[in-house]
Amino acid sequence: MASSVEGWVQEVERFTRPKNVVWCDGSEAENERLIQEMLADGSLIRLNQEALPGCNLHRSHASDVARTEHLTFICSERPEDVGPTNNWMSSDDANERVWPLFDGCMTDRTMYVVPYLMGPAESP
Numbered sequence: 001m002a003s004s005v006e007g008w009v010q011e012v013e014r015f016t017r018p019k020n021v022v023w024c025d026g027s028e029a030e031n032e033r034l035i036q037e038m039l040a041d042g043s044l045i046r047l048n049q050e051a052l053p054g055c056n057l058h059r060s061h062a063s064d065v066a067r068t069e070h071l072t073f074i075c076s077e078r079p080e081d082v083g084p085t086n087n088w089m090s091s092d093d094a095n096e097r098v099w100p101l102f103d104g105c106m107t108d109r110t111m112y113v114v115p116y117l118m119g120p121a122e123s124p
Helices: 004-016 028-041 091-102
Strands: 020-023 044-046 056-058 073-075 087-089 110-113
Touching (some): 004 110, 073 091
Parallel strands (some): 073 087
């Protein structure tokens, strides 16, 4: 049986339908592979390696946008829990509005899974 994280990734994979799923491991080999891929597709530019060894330039894609305050919502049980400067939405309403936007959104793309811990590994 899959762990809860693996099950969630599988659910997202079924819904978004990526071409590939890559679980990142943080290794030097993985880092070098990703750098070579970005250099090849032009999304990463090597800077002067004599003056700046190991330094590269990577820009966000032109279609990426910064956070838009009026379109950013916090989901909680009670509206008063989000604070005076945030927009509130129920979790049910958010799921109803957001999940359809992800249907098939990863077709012909790679989904990278980057595991991380928010606390001690042995904690519940």
